[in-house]
Amino acid sequence: MGGRWLSGASIIFVGLALAGGIPAVLYLAVEDTQRVENSIGIVLDAATLLAIIVGGFFAVYKLQIFRDFEPHLTVSHVVNHRRIGDRYVHIDVTVTLRNGSRVRVDVQEGFFLLQQIAPAGDEGEQNLIDQFLRDEGTQDFQWPTLDEGSFTWGSDGVVIEPGETRQELSEFFVPVDVNTVSICTYYYDSRRSRASQGWGATTVYDIMDA
Numbered sequence: 001m002g003g004r005w006l007s008g009a010s011i012i013f014v015g016l017a018l019a020g021g022i023p024a025v026l027y028l029a030v031e032d033t034q035r036v037e038n039s040i041g042i043v044l045d046a047a048t049l050l051a052i053i054v055g056g057f058f059a060v061y062k063l064q065i066f067r068d069f070e071p072h073l074t075v076s077h078v079v080n081h082r083r084i085g086d087r088y089v090h091i092d093v094t095v096t097l098r099n100g101s102r103v104r105v106d107v108q109e110g111f112f113l114l115q116q117i118a119p120a121g122d123e124g125e126q127n128l129i130d131q132f133l134r135d136e137g138t139q140d141f142q143w144p145t146l147d148e149g150s151f152t153w154g155s156d157g158v159v160i161e162p163g164e165t166r167q168e169l170s171e172f173f174v175p176v177d178v179n180t181v182s183i184c185t186y187y188y189d190s191r192r193s194r195a196s197q198g199w200g201a202t203t204v205y206d207i208m209d210a
Helices: 002-029 034-067 123-135
Strands: 073-084 088-099 106-107 109-118 147-153 156-160 164-173 179-189 199-206
Touching: 034 164, 073 179, 073 199, 088 179, 088 199, 109 164, 156 164, 164 179
Parallel strands: none
Antiparallel strands: 073 088, 088 164, 106 156, 109 147, 109 179, 179 199
């Protein structure tokens, strides 16, 4: 970004030097009044052309900046677990939403999905693997679901300013014989965009030494 500003400043400096310096040189070098007037007219035309070129450069530059003005969240998970009694494992997921864009991000709705990867569940491991290979790993494939749900942060939603982070805690209980789970969280603003235009993260987590 610093290089872009430096290039832009250099172009402005050169343009000003040409626009101001050339008429002065011509004025001193040319004695004939008519020739001076003609020369100044040529220089003004050249300065106008230069201004158009510089303006076009900055228009393109600004359009590139505007691309950074799209709202964007980086979603990440920190997962922990512990055994609860002889039958269940408690899983807590700290979800961090970081606004890495230059504009505020409004979030109103979201959902979570907890799926069991290992052991494969009632359908059997081989059946699931066969289905995965048959579907070529597309989104049509689904691991057995342990828990799922959606939520809404009120009518006003949540505002995350540029550079800010927000953390959310989710908790789950799974049977003690579950070895590996997939945790998916997703957030979006239904008032301004479709659900497909949100931000999310998926973490595959191995439950060890529970």
